[in-house]
Amino acid sequence: MTITEAELTLPHDIQQQQSKHKVGSDVIPPILESETAKRKGAKKGKKARGNLDPEHIAKVRAEREAMRKSKQEAMLAQGLDPDLPPELQFIRRPLLALSKAESTAGFEFKIMTYNCLAQALIRRKLFPDSGEAVKWFRRSKVLLNEFKYYDSDVICLQEVDRIQFQTFWKEEFDKLGYDSQFHAKPSKNHGISILWKRSLFTMTDKMLIDYDKEISGNIPPRTTTNNVGLVLALKFSPKVLERFPNTRKSGIIVGTTHLFWHPFGTYERTRQCYIVLNKTKEFMHRVNVLQNNNDEIKDHWYTFFGGDFNSQPFDTPYLSMTSKPVKYSNRAKTVIECSTSYTFSKSRDGEEDAEDEEGGNIEKFGKDQPATPVPSFFDASSEQQSLVANMEKLHNSLDMRAISLYSVGYGTVHIENAGLDNTRGEPEISNWAHAWNGLLDYLFVIKSWDFSDKIQVDSLKKFEDENELKVKAFLKMPTKAEMGKFGHGQPHVGEYPSDHLSMICKLELKL
Structure with missing residues (x-):
């Protein structure tokens, strides 16, 4: 070898x-x-x-199937979809039905409002815990899956990116059977949108609202905000009218808005709420004249308004719309009086001398600005008191009011989260960001006001009887305690794709 x-x-x-x-x-x-x-x-x-x-093989297979089902049930219990990959998951909340036994004799539809978080507004310092959840390539898919899952018939959206609407949302919603309208100031890269299922509705009129240009009695805007509103007339489609050939109802009027965001903007937001009611009244009259021969019958159309009002149920913007006649007191009065003491920068109005303001920008360097938007006490001057009194008079002069759907009915399906921090029966939150949380979003019914006492929340039965509709279900809203368990703000992978939560009400209209 x-x-x-x-x-x-x-x-x-x-x-x-x-x-x-x-x-x-x-x-x-x-x-x-x-x-x-x-x-x-x-x-x-x-x-x-x-x-x-x-028998052993069958036993092993049965054990594996049991484990698979157990895992699936655990995911379903957490509100997750077993068929989606982890990075595209979102918490699926149930619709809480008011009554399961009653049959449906009228026209049922679901209306949603949702601030879906403009991509243009995302900054890492505002969303430090969100990681990959804020990336558009992923978040857009989660949002789309969410819209598909809830399958609402009318959708009011806020913070919709202009570019994404044109290049993504419009086409995707079209595939799902929706028509749409978008509105934003030319100077802003995001705006608002209303979508509706074309099988149920046809748009017959629209109104664009520019709060900076709208008249509000003798109260001028406090600053330029670039906020807008959108109101549409959606006539029932032939398919719907075939089911209700003898109805005198024409369709629904629906509006959406995103009000001024600034912490010291309470006074301006309260003014904008007046415009919401006044312009809706104007639009209701126009539609009646042009589409119903001005027959003076006021109930051809149901009128709804959903949006991000950047106000809580104990603030003057909300109270001015829902509690009539309005009389500001306690916390609400303190906050709105404080807001009148804040001076906004001229740069918001595009004025050339803005850089001369106390070192460049009075909002950043002003010496006499209030320290907090919600002080425990505020000593208002006679001028500030007069401004607030004039706002009360402005709202009480208008024969219109708003009724919050969640306010009148949510307590019947989720008493644990109705009126926990407010006297209006509203849920605790619709916004859960890194640095703040609270209820900012609402679904309203808009109607005329006869100047009688409407300070308290309407009972559900009275509301349904007076408005010829039935409230069928609400999308469940989590409490602060539930959201607090996450230990971080939204959006977050596997939880929610926006820092706001969508709100949905299922209604039955008597046609």
Whole structure:
């Protein structure tokens, strides 16, 4: 047996390893031996499996299926979709029905309002815990899955990116059977949108609202805000009218808005709420004249308004719309009086001398600005008191009011989260960001006001009887305690794709 020169150059341990595989003058490479062993093992395994008891195989399969079902049930219990990958999951909240037994005799539809978070507004410092959840390529898919899952018939959206609407949302919603309208100031890269299922409605009129240009009695805007509103007349489609051939109802009027966001903007937001009611009244009259021959019948159309009002149920914007006649007091009065003491920068109005304001920008460097938007006490001057009194008079002069759908009915399906921090029966939150949380979003019914006492929340029965509709269900809203368990703000992978939560009400209209 001869040792080759090549073997002489190999380390001693490798020479020993190779010598183990010599048979006569032939060498069996280690890799070949490994393959041979694998084949022998495979044969043994095949033979062993062939000898397994069929009952044992069935038992193993049953255990695996039980584990799969258990995992699926656990995900469903958490509101997750077992068919979606982890990065596209969102918490699926149930619709809480008011009554399961009653049959449907009228026209049922679901209306949603949702601030879906403009991509243009995302900054890492505002969403430090959100990670990949804020990336558009992922978040857009989660949002789309959410819209598909809830399958609302009318959708009011806020913070819709102009570019994304044109390049993504319009086409995707069209595939799902929706028509749409978008509105934003030219100077802003995001706006608002209303979508509706074309099988149920046809748009017959629209109104664009620019709060900076709208008149509000003798109260001028406090600053330029670039906020807008959108109101549409959606006539019932032929398909709907075939089911209700004798109805005198024409359709629904629906509006949406996103009011001024600034912490010290309470006074301006309260003014904008007046415009919401006044312009809706104007639009209702116009539609009646143009589409119902001005027959003076006021109930051809149901009127709804959903949006992000950047106000809580104990603030003057909300109270000015829903509690009539309005009389500001306690916290609400303190906050609105404080807001009148705040001076906004001229740069918001595009004025050239804005840089002359106390070192460049009075909002940043002003010496006499209030320290907090919600002080425990505020000593208002006579001028500030007069401004607030004039706002009360403005709202009380208008024969219109709003009724919050969640306010009148949510307590019947989720008493644990109705009126926890307010006297209006509203849920605790619709916004859960890194630095703040609270209720900012609402679904309203808008109607005329006869100047009688409407300070308290209407009972559900009275509301339904007076408005010829039935409230069928509400989308469940989580409490602060539930959201607090996450330990971070939204959006977040596997939870919610926006820092706001959508709100949905299912209604039955008497046609």
